[in-house]
Amino acid sequence: MLFNHKITVYAIIFLCHQFLFSQDKLIPKDSSTVLSGIVTPPKNKTAKFFHRLVFKPAKSQKIKKKIIVPKHLKVEGKIIRNIIITTLDPFGYSDSDIDKIPKNWSERTGNRAHLKSKKIAIRNLLLFSKNKRYSLLEIKESERILRAQNFINRVTITEKLAAPKSDSVDVFVRVLDSWSSIPKFNISNSKTGLGLKERNFFGLGHQLDYYYSNRKSDGKEANNISYLIPNIKNSFIRTEVKYSVDFDRYYSKGITIERPFYSPLTKWAAGIALNQNYLKDSIQDVEENYISQNFKYNNHIFWAGRAFRIIKADTITERTTNLIIAACFSNLNYLIEPSETLDPTDFYDSEKLLLTGIGINTRQFIEDRYIFKNGQTEDVPVGRIYGITGGYRYKNSKWSPYLGAQISFGNYHSWGFLSTNFEVGSFFKQAKKEQSAISFQANYFTNIIEIGNWKFRQFIKPQIIIGINREKSLGDLLTINENNGIQGFNSPVYGTQKLIFTLQTQSYSPKSIWGFRFNPYFNYSIAVLGNKNNPIHTNKTYSKIGIGAIINNDYLVFSAFQLSIAYYPNIPFQGDNIFKTNAFETTDFGFQNFELAKPKTISFK
Structure with missing residues (x-):
């Protein structure tokens, strides 16, 4: 418990540190950024309060700025x-x-x-x-x-x-345009696969993704198909249909119709998602043996949100700052679930969740280059979020209230770009916290470092999740497998506390061969799991060292692929000193988008 309190205090101190540093003046990248820095304080007292809460105070100290020739004419209002x-x-x-x-x-x-x-x-x-x-x-x-x-x-x-x-x-x-058609082909000793990924179907921007595979041992087939309509008549309503079935006839199917807050100027958003999944997974019995178990469930989600301008002004910062109010209802219904012997706590039970959220977010985008692409314009989100989520869950024949909060910051500074996200949330049972979670994550990358014609950046990503009073079920534990921790790591090790730290040194090649640029990188990840009885600082760490080249192409629809090799000192139940190829993708260092939309509980995986 003392360790949990220490982690919480450290996270709060770091947030305060980020809040103080976030007052640094933003270094503009283009003329639109210069416009966004013009903020006129309002006269209304209520408006002044929100203005001080969200916007940066002006500094009297003058900062030298690079003179940028505007790309656009001054024709505002014409x-x-x-x-x-x-x-x-x-x-x-x-x-x-x-x-x-x-x-x-x-x-x-x-x-x-x-x-x-x-x-x-x-x-x-x-x-x-x-x-x-x-x-x-x-x-x-x-x-x-x-x-x-x-x-x-x-x-x-x-x-x-x-x-x-x-x-x-x-x-x-x-x-x-990008070249949009990507064929997929795979032959191995056990199966053959063939597919096509088309990102601009008939030039309409629709996306078709299909993959067929055949297992040689018994001739069984598997299919995976999805079709996405990203926009219907300028409504920004996106519709996606998915269906996949594997060799053993386990399947997943669903449809999602959603209008997100696609821009800070968006006034309303809503969505419907209807999914059914039939799968096989492992679950522990009372003797902690792993037993294969079939699961089948329907998951229906309905949500809607509305954005309100806080201050009526024409400056870009104030036009992109909103009060967001949203509500979400989800219904998870198990059709096939584990027996009481395998699931004595009824973790895999049907549930209904009703959440509402309210918060303030400001969101802008800064144009930059040489982050995840080689020389192309990239839009980096900057902004802040102050949000509160509350609601009720009906599960195991009882209602449980939920309360959560989120604080996020992200901005450019003289020493690089930093974004942070801090979340805390808990269900309650008779005023006692249950299934509580604390989550903190930061993304940092340096300014461009130039050595000759080559360019470099250093990426740093720490993450910590702490669970308190979690259910005694394998489904309510944390892992460090693949996207939940270390890419290429897959082992049945679990905990209620998780700490991950990832470093990547990325280079950007000055030359291309037929449009391809080979950008070498070095990556290091370390992670540790813990629980109430065995805190993080007392447990064994797992790590990965990777080297390779991110291969970018200026013309193809996929932004990058790679050639890489990774070394794992130890993967439990697999062995020591393990080498894997093509084990890592740079999507780990994605941007936080500062979108406050569908209310949700803290992700605990």
């Missing part, structure tokens, strides 16, 4: 007369240079085999429209949303006055 959309094949063209065209046979041949994006697919992703007033924030957000699509490589939006002193403006949207 009427948009026309929107001219140009879509380009992936090879030999440029989104910014209209004179650049394919010059060789391979580029022209590749373009002929590619189906170009339809203009309607691009128009449906724009936040501005014809005959409406021009807003630079909506232009920048539209660029970001377009860049986030898998089938788009680069995008440039420019404007031109209809006449020298005209009150109307023409907007030009120029989009460079």
